[in-house]
Amino acid sequence: MNDMRIVKRDVDMNDTKISAKGVQVFYGDTHAIKDVDVEIKDKTVTAFIGPSGCGKSTFLRCLNRMNDTIDVCRVEGKILLDQEDIYDKRVDPVQLRAKVGMVFQKPNPFPKSIYDNVAYGPRIHGLAGSKADLDVIVEKSLRRAAIWDEVKDRLQAPGTGLSGGQQQRLCIARAVATEPEVLLMDEPCSALDPIATLQVEELIDELRENFSVVIVTHSMQQAARVSQKTAFFHLGNLVEYGDTQQIFTNPKDERTESYITGRIG
């Protein structure tokens, strides 16, 4: 596989989409994220890399307040989405999550039909005015997730009956169906085989046209292939953040270099 494939689309350095300032996360007494500052650009794929347990997934889950569902978790600092603090009391986490979609590590389709899986978000947010509208949204989302051709003849079949790679693309279709502005992906390819991984990676690259994508990955090659920006986390600290090419070819921090060359991690 072409490990260092140069991404064809130009990185269009748009405005900052998400800006995190001095974020601290605690799980009970454990200090999981220490003082992280990061600026995530719009219409860009940003990769979070780092060894296991370095806090990259935790930080990702802060961006759509999924950590709220964990009782012992406490978040400090400021995270701004379009200049608005998402941890402000006035912000409804439910609406926030509609704007900041999420794809999980393990494919988790609902035990419903393929159609209902994709239609789930549009239905609860009232995005479709009629059945025909919904059909259009479902088809568009499945096409975007590059799974339409495989499932168009069995939309009423259960989503859990698909293969692992198909399930993950179904979950991506489900996430994009709500038209989020940011898509968070927590190791979306870790349960997939190389071919499915390739499909998902191509998909991520395409999604960049419409969304800002943040992806957590264990695979440095994957980060290099799909992202324009890379953040390297280590032991809860954000060690280095910059253009992917710069991080991989000319890291400034010693720890980043050690990780990238395989000496730690």
Next chain:
Amino acid sequence: MPILWLFVLVLALGLIGFVLGRMRALKDAHGDIRQLHSLPNYYGANVLFATLIPGFAVMVIWLIAQPMVIQSQVTSLIPERAYTDAGSLNLVMSDVRRVAEGLDVAVAEGAMTHEQARDIRSEFTDVRARLGAVGVALGSNVEPYVLQAAQKYRTLSNGGLWLMTVLALGAAVLGFVLSYLRTNKEQRSRNSVERVILVLLIGAASIAILTTLGIVLSLFSNTIEFFKLYPAKDFFFGTTWSPSFGGGSELGIIPLFWGTFYISFIALAVAVPIGLFAAVYLSEYAGPKVRAIAKPLLEVLAGIPTIVYGLFALLTVGPLLVDLFGDGGALGVGWMKGGTAVMTAGLVMGVMLIPFVSSLSDDIINAVPQAMRDGSLGLGATKSETVKQVILPAALPGIVGAILLAASRAIGETMIVVLGAGAAARLSVNPFEAMTTVTAKIVSQLTGDADFSSPEALVAFALGMTLFVITLALNIFALYIVRKYREQYD
């Protein structure tokens, strides 16, 4: 020798076998455990089992077979003129056993010698008076054939017990010696002990199954007996239930089933929503502290005896409902005549069933993977949308199972009905009228002096059988539902 002593003796032999077998294996390996195929205790256990199993097997088989053999031998001594049917033969036989026991007591107290007990004749001795002197009261003078039969019974059973003792001890010793001699360091004693344990487990499982089978069979013969006396068509389709032991009763099951299902329906209408909502709250919303207190409290409801619920229905709920719906009640509708009604029993039974529904549903909802919740919340769904659209559908098969289990309980419930719903078998749609159920009627048909050859008593078995078939069908249906949808989210 009393059976208890035989039991202790065989047990002691087994324990000696355990120690000796263990020592022999160790000696064979020159005290080095690593040379043994199994751990030393397995060799001991092997000898223990080889001693106990044959010994106890002989005892058990003998104790089951001996009375049957003796019965058939002794019966031949009783002249046919003394009995007319199997029932009166049994009466004569119980006389025989009583006299035989009396003779045993007399010998034990020294009032008679063995020879006297064996040889006395009622023609020459007043056996009744002699036995009465040692405290064995007999209802009538002893007929000669009864005494003869009793003497034969006594001789046979005493001889049989001695023979059993000898055989059981012999089998135990044989097993002991054989297995002890076979004990050496190569012997795969661990595997054979495993096999014994396997048989033990199979035995335990089959006892449960055989008991169910036995229950069905015991109902079955009496049910058949009933249908010989009473036409099945009238039983299943009759709309009147008016048993009278004098004869001419109408035993239609429909009013009883109507009552059963009406009360169960009300109970489920109460228990299912409340139980389900409670389960959703406990598993999805409640914090760990609330959950730790609330769940056990809710389950306490399941531990209250149903008779207490019945009292609650009779003394509290019934009068309360009359105050509301009765003549001159707060609502002024006058639907309810007395405290006992379908509604009273149904409401209280519903409360009883809440923990069944909530506890099982709570476990099932908790078993829905967290990934499902994350997926839904990550799409911007609220908690209640997640519960309604993802969690409940995913947990549905289990919840249906829980509801059907509760339904089985409701159909089988008796005490609450007896106290809460009254005893009148009636076909009515008014839930404020007294009705009764199948189980309550089974109780009333079998209490008192029941003559087991009249259809009025035998109908209880037919009712029980019908109820059993219905609850069985419900359970099978529940299993089917659960199986069909179980793997949906895996």
